Amino acid sequence: MSEEERVVRDSNGTRLADGDAVTVIKDLKVKGTSVTLKRGTLAKHIRLTDDPDLIECNVEKVKGLVLRTEFVKKA
Numbered sequence: 001m002s003e004e005e006r007v008v009r010d011s012n013g014t015r016l017a018d019g020d021a022v023t024v025i026k027d028l029k030v031k032g033t034s035v036t037l038k039r040g041t042l043a044k045h046i047r048l049t050d051d052p053d054l055i056e057c058n059v060e061k062v063k064g065l066v067l068r069t070e071f072v073k074k075a
Contacts, residue, residue, distance in 0.1 A: 006052060007052065008055065008069060009052075009069065010022065010072050010073045010074050011025055011070050011073050012074070014073070016055065017048070018046065019046070020074060020075075021042060021046070021074075021075040022046055022067075022073060022074055022075055023040055023041065023042050023075045024038070024040065024043070024067070025039060025071055025073055026071060028067075030065065033062065035062055042075060043057035043058065043067070043072070044058070045057070045058070052069070053068055053069055053070070054066050054067070055067055055069055055072070
């Protein structure tokens with residue numbers, strides 16, 4: 001799939017691109033850790049993946065985190 005065809009959207013339907021900042025819209029437990037991401041947590045410099053439902057990001061406590069786009073909105 002080429003770069004032009006891949007459209008990634010957040011929970012509100014806003015288009016996301018590499019380098020955008022997103023906020024978490026609900027509390028999420030992170031598998032494999034004791035960390036819970038609270039609602040409103042900011043993730044900067046996201047990276048799009050091959051799956052349009054997933055983004056990769058870094059937050060203050062967890063590096064290399066993969067989030068579903070249905071749980072984030074563009075900041």
